[in-house]
Amino acid sequence: xxxxICISNQKGGVGKTTTAINLAxxxxxxxxxxxxxxxxxxxxxxxxxxxxxxxLQGTVYDALLGGRPIGELLHPTELRFLQVVPATPDLTGAExxxxxxxxxxxxxxxxxxxxxxxYDYILIDCPxxxxxxxxxxxxxxxxxxxxxxxxxxxxxxxxxxNHTIDLVKQAFNPGxxxxxxxxxxxxxxxxxxxxxxxxxxxYFKEQVFTSVVPRNVRLSECPSFGKPILLYDIKSKGCESxxxxxxEIMQREPTPPPARKVA
Ligand SMILES: Nc1ncnc2c1ncn2[C@@H]1O[C@H](COP(=O)(O)OP(=O)(O)OP(=O)(O)O)[C@@H](O)[C@H]1O
Ligand SMILES: [Mg+2]
Numbered sequence: 046x047x048x049x050i051c052i053s054n055q056k057g058g059v060g061k062t063t064t065a066i067n068l069a070x071x072x073x074x075x076x077x078x079x080x081x082x083x084x085x086x087x088x089x090x091x092x093x094x095x096x097x098x099x100x101l102q103g104t105v106y107d108a109l110l111g112g113r114p115i116g117e118l119l120h121p122t123e124l125r126f127l128q129v130v131p132a133t134p135d136l137t138g139a140e141x142x143x144x145x146x147x148x149x150x151x152x153x154x155x156x157x158x159x160x161x162x163x164y165d166y167i168l169i170d171c172p173x174x175x176x177x178x179x180x181x182x183x184x185x186x187x188x189x190x191x192x193x194x195x196x197x198x199x200x201x202x203x204x205x206x207n208h209t210i211d212l213v214k215q216a217f218n219p220g221x222x223x224x225x226x227x228x229x230x231x232x233x234x235x236x237x238x239x240x241x242x243x244x245x246x247x248y249f250k251e252q253v254f255t256s257v258v259p260r261n262v263r264l265s266e267c268p269s270f271g272k273p274i275l276l277y278d279i280k281s282k283g284c285e286s287x288x289x290x291x292x293e294i295m296q297r298e299p300t301p302p303p304a305r306k307v308a
Contacts, residue, residue, distance in 0.1 A: 183213045256286055
C-alpha cells in the first residue's frame with residue numbers, strides 16, 4: 046500500500062507547491078510510483094509539471110463532485126513514474142458545492158483509497174486555506190508534511206494548523222501522522238533565517254526534516270518551463286535539497302530503499 050502525504054500550510058507562498066512538485070519528482074526519479082493530486086484551484090502543481098489547461102482530460106473537481114474515478118483523471122508527465130491529477134479554478138466552487146453533499150469531508154479519501162495500492166506515494170498539494178478542500182486532503186492522508194518558510198512570521202498560524210490537525214484526528218482520521226516540518230527558502234546570509242531554523246529545531250525537535258531547502262532562484266524559474274528542478278538544473282542547490290528530502294522520506298519505508306538509481 047502506498048502512502049498518502051498531504052502538503053499543507055494555510056499560510057500562502059511558503060513553498061507547498063514547489064515542495065509537492067519537486068518531492069514528487071525526486072521520488073519518481075528513484076523509481077517510486079508517484080501520484081500528485083492538486084487540491085488548489087490555482088492549479089500550479091499541474092502547470093509546474095508542464096500540463097496545459099486546454100489539454101486536460103478532467104480534473105480533481107470531477108472526482109470530488111462528478112463521481113468520476115481518479116483512474117480517468119490521471120495525466121502523464123515527463124517522468125515515467127510520476128502522474129498528476131490536476132486542478133483548475135473551477136475547484137474554487139467545490140468549497141461551496143461540497144457543503145450540501147453527503148460525506149462531503151470524505152470525498153477525496155473515497156476517491157484516493159482505491160488507488161493507494163497502485164502507487165508508492167500519493168502527494169496532495171493543498172491550497173492556502175483551512176476550508177473543505179484542505180479538510181478533505183487531511184482526511185484522505187496518512188501523514189502531513191508542513192513547509193515552513195524561514196522568515197520572521199514563519200510560526201504564525203502554525204498553532205492554528207496544529208489545532209486543525211488535532212480536530213481532524215479526533216473527528217475523522219485518528220491515524221493521521223506528522224510526516225515532518227520542512228524548512229524552506231533558507232538564506233544562510235540572513236540572521237533571521239538562522240534564528241528561525243534554531244527556534245524551529247529546538248521546539249519541534251526530530252519532527253523537523255534534516256534537509257533544508259535553500260532560497261534558490263533556479264527553483265523559482267523552473268515552473269515557467271513546466272519542469273521540476275530535476276529536469277531543469279540538476280546541479281542546483283535547490284535540486285540537491287529536494288533529492289535529499291526524497292531520500293529522507295524513502296528511508297522511512299518498511300524495507301529501506303535498495304540502491305536504485307536516483308535521477
Ligand atoms: N526555495 C525557493 N527558492 C526560491 N523561490 C522559491 C522557493 N520555493 C518557492 N519559491 C517561489 O516562491 C513562490 C511561492 O512558492 P509556492 O508556490 O511553492 O508556495 P505555495 O505555498 O504553494 O503558495 P500558495 O499558498 O499560493 O499555494 C513561487 O514563486 C515559488 O517559485
Ligand atoms: Mg501552492
